[in-house]
Amino acid sequence: ADWECEVLLLTDSTNEQLKGDGFRHKKLLVAEYQSAGRGRRGRQWVSPLASNLYWSVGWQTQMPVQQLGGLSLIVGLAIIKALNKLGIKGVQLKWPNDIRYQGRKLGGILIELSGDMAGALQVVIGVGLNMQMGASLAQSIEQEWMNLHELAPEVSRQQVLAEMIIELNLALETFEQKGFESFLADWKAVDECFGQKVSILQQNQELKGIGAGVDATGALLLQTGKGIVPIYAGEVSLRFR
Numbered sequence: 001a002d003w004e005c006e007v008l009l010l011t012d013s014t015n016e017q018l019k020g021d022g023f024r025h026k027k028l029l030v031a032e033y034q035s036a037g038r039g040r041r042g043r044q045w046v047s048p049l050a051s052n053l054y055w056s057v058g059w060q061t062q063m064p065v066q067q068l069g070g071l072s073l074i075v076g077l078a079i080i081k082a083l084n085k086l087g088i089k090g091v092q093l094k095w096p097n098d099i100r101y102q103g104r105k106l107g108g109i110l111i112e113l114s115g116d117m118a119g120a121l122q123v124v125i126g127v128g129l130n131m132q133m134g135a136s137l138a139q140s141i142e143q144e145w146m147n148l149h150e151l152a153p154e155v156s157r158q159q160v161l162a163e164m165i166i167e168l169n170l171a172l173e174t175f176e177q178k179g180f181e182s183f184l185a186d187w188k189a190v191d192e193c194f195g196q197k198v199s200i201l202q203q204n205q206e207l208k209g210i211g212a213g214v215d216a217t218g219a220l221l222l223q224t225g226k227g228i229v230p231i232y233a234g235e236v237s238l239r240f241r
């Protein structure tokens with residue numbers, strides 16, 4: 001299907017910019033710099049000039065909003081496939097949206113709804129991937145992080161971006177046709193939380209348990225003292241204990 005592409009030198013946030021754009025079907029927006037890049041739960045996304053990848057895809061879909069729970073997971077899976085194709089192995093996903101390597105964050109995914117147009121949902125899928133960020137910015141980042149360059153110094157930003165969009169395009173088509181269920185096996189192979197002691201913070205309440213995979217909607221399954229509880233992404237945060 002048709003894609004539209006736009007590359008900007010600078011913007012506030014590629015997600016924000018696309019939310020105000022009446023995109024049709026699928027549109028890729030890439031920026032070299034973001035003055036107000038954002039992460040999940042109101043956090044800032046450090047976005048220095050020409051060091052990393054910052055992009056968003058505007059996606060118009062007929063899928064009902066209740067079925068979009070697995071979207072950030074399939075976006076993560078598409079990114080892992082792209083990295084695998086470039087020879088980068090061992091990258092994992094921390095539910096629901098972190099791209100990590102040996103416990104350090106390589107990138108993240110931020111999905112936002114920007115409304116609907118003629119009965120179709122306008123979804124914005126934002127991805128930030130650390131490529132070659134200078135160490136001077138390290139202090140302003142709260143989590144353990146790393147650059148993709150450490151794993152694959154010879155792989156360019158352009159290659160990574162191109163492969164990610166190819167894989168995302170395929171993943172979105174499968175997701176629309178078959179839902180999240182058809183990605184369950186792929187998720188199992190890269191699920192960093194599986195069998196790990198984790199704690200979930202939801203509206204200031206802490207829930208402790210052991211990661212037990214995800215269900216057919218993409219909800220995290222947590223093995224707790226009271227049995228298996230599904231956790232929906234929304235505004236939760238997950239920590240390893």
Ligand code: BTN
Nearest residue numbers: 013015037038039040108126128
């Ligand atoms: C997270 O891990 O908290 C999600 C980070 C998402 C960052 C990307 S960079 C491109 C797009 N534009 C934004 O403002 N945020 C996303």
